[in-house]
Amino acid sequence: KITAIVAVVVVVAVSGIFAFxxxxxxxxxxxEIEARCAPLVVLAFRGSGEQxxxxxxxxxxxxxxxxxxxxxxxxxxxxxxxxxxxxELSTTTYEGFAADSIPVLPVGPAAADEPFGYxxxxxALEGSSxxxxxxxxxxxxxxxxxxxxxxxxxxxxxxxxxxxxxxxQPKYAVVGSPxxxxxxxxxxxxxxxxxxxxxxxxxxxxxxxxxxxxxxGAEGIGLVxxxxxxxxxxxxxxxxxxxxxxxxxxxxxxxxCEFDPVSSLLKLATGQFREHMNYYxxxxxxxxxxxALEIAKLGYQQWLLAQAALKxxxxxxxxxxxxxxxxxxxxxxxxxxxxxxxxxxxSLIGTRMTxxxxxxxxxxxxxxxxxxxxxxxxDQDG
Numbered sequence: 001k002i003t004a005i006v007a008v009v010v011v012v013a014v015s016g017i018f019a020f021x022x023x024x025x026x027x028x029x030x031x032e033i034e035a036r037c038a039p040l041v042v043l044a045f046r047g048s049g050e051q052x053x054x055x056x057x058x059x060x061x062x063x064x065x066x067x068x069x070x071x072x073x074x075x076x077x078x079x080x081x082x083x084x085x086x087x088e089l090s091t092t093t094y095e096g097f098a099a100d101s102i103p104v105l106p107v108g109p110a111a112a113d114e115p116f117g118y119x120x121x122x123x124a125l126e127g128s129s130x131x132x133x134x135x136x137x138x139x140x141x142x143x144x145x146x147x148x149x150x151x152x153x154x155x156x157x158x159x160x161x162x163x164x165x166x167x168x169q170p171k172y173a174v175v176g177s178p179x180x181x182x183x184x185x186x187x188x189x190x191x192x193x194x195x196x197x198x199x200x201x202x203x204x205x206x207x208x209x210x211x212x213x214x215x216x217g218a219e220g221i222g223l224v225x226x227x228x229x230x231x232x233x234x235x236x237x238x239x240x241x242x243x244x245x246x247x248x249x250x251x252x253x254x255x256x257c258e259f260d261p262v263s264s265l266l267k268l269a270t271g272q273f274r275e276h277m278n279y280y281x282x283x284x285x286x287x288x289x290x291x292a293l294e295i296a297k298l299g300y301q302q303w304l305l306a307q308a309a310l311k312x313x314x315x316x317x318x319x320x321x322x323x324x325x326x327x328x329x330x331x332x333x334x335x336x337x338x339x340x341x342x343x344x345x346x347s348l349i350g351t352r353m354t355x356x357x358x359x360x361x362x363x364x365x366x367x368x369x370x371x372x373x374x375x376x377x378x379d380q381d382g
Contacts, residue, residue, distance in 0.1 A: 046079025220258025
C-alpha cells in the first residue's frame with residue numbers, strides 16, 4: 001500500500017473564460033467520441049492480449065467494425081470477448097429505445113512514449129508464480145490498467161468539453177473484461193461525477209458477495225485483491241458504493257476473480273483457465289442479453305433526461321460553478337509501479353487551467369499538468 005502526501009493547486013492561467021479545456025495532445029492519441037450530444041456513451045476495454053478485430057490494425061484510431069443489421073459501429077478495439085455483448089446491444093430495445101444509438105468507443109493502445117492508451121498486456125504470466133502471487137512489485141498489469149483509465153479520462157474530458165449546447169451533460173458506462181475490469185474500475189474512481197455505471201467480467205479486484213457481483217463465482221476473491229492488505233481493500237471497496245450501477249460476472253473456477261493460491265496458480269502456470277475465457281459465450285447464453293439490457297436501460301434514462309431538457313430549452317454550458325480541487329488516486333498502488341493522480345473536475349471545463357502538484361509533501365508544487373493528470377512512482381511504501 002502506498003500512503004503518500006499529495007496536494008494540488010489549480011492556477012488560472014489568464015483571467016477570463018475560454019471555450020476549451022487545455023488538454024495535453026502530445027503523441028498520436030487520435031480517438032474521440034464523435035456523437036457530441038449523446039447523453040450516454042459506452043467506453044470499452046478489451047481483454048488481456050486481445051488485438052483489434054481487423055487483423056493488422058495497430059493504431060489507436062482502429063478500423064470501423066460494423067455490427068450487422070444495426071447502427072452500431074465501433075473502432076474494433078473492443079476485442080473478441082466483448083463482441084457478443086455488443087452484438088446483443090446492437091439489437092436490444094427498451095421501452096421503444098434502440099440501444100444501437102448509444103455510441104460505443106473502445107479504448108485503443110498507445111506507444112510507450114505517448115500519454116494515452118490501453119495496451120491490454122498478456123496478464124496471465126504476472127499471476128502465475130508464487131512470487132507474483134504474494135506481491136506486485138513493478139507491476140506491468142497494474143500500470144497498463146492505470147494507463148487505460150488515464151486514456152478514458154482524457155476521452156471523457158474531451159467529450160465533455162465538446163458538449164456545450166447539448167441538452168444534458170453526457171454520462172458514461174464503462175465495460176471491462178478481466179484485466180480491463182481494473183481499468184474500468186479505475187476510470188470510475190477518477191471520474192465519479194461522470195461515470196454512472198461499470199459492467200465487468202472476471203474482475204481481479206472482486207470482493208466476495210459484493211453488490212452487483214453475480215454467477216457461481218460471486219463468493220470468490222479477486223487475484224489482485226488477494227494480494228492487498230486490509231487498508232488497501234478498504235480503499236478498493238469504496239468503488240461499490242460510489243458507482244450508481246455496478247455489475248460483475250465471475251464464473252466458478254475462474255482463477256482471476258475466484259482466486260486460490262494453489263489451484264489458481266496451477267491453472268495460470270499451465271494455461272488451463274478456460275473458466276476465464278468463456279464469458280458472453282453460448283455456454284452462458286443469458287449473460288450478454290442481461291448486460292445489454294442494463295446498458296439499454298441506462299441509455300433510455302439518459303435519453304429521457306435529454307428530451308425533457310430539450311423541451312424546457314435547457315442546455316449544457318461551460319464553465320459550471322467551480323468546486324474545490326480534489327486530488328484522486330487509484331485505489332491500488334505498489335512501490336515501483338507508476339501511480340496516476342487526478343484533479344480533473346467537470347466544473348473546470350471551459351476554463352484554461354494549470355494544475356500544480358506537490359507529490360512528496362515538501363510544500364513545493366514541483367509538477368505541472370495542463371490536463372489535471374499526473375504520474376508518480378514511489379520506491380517504497382509510505
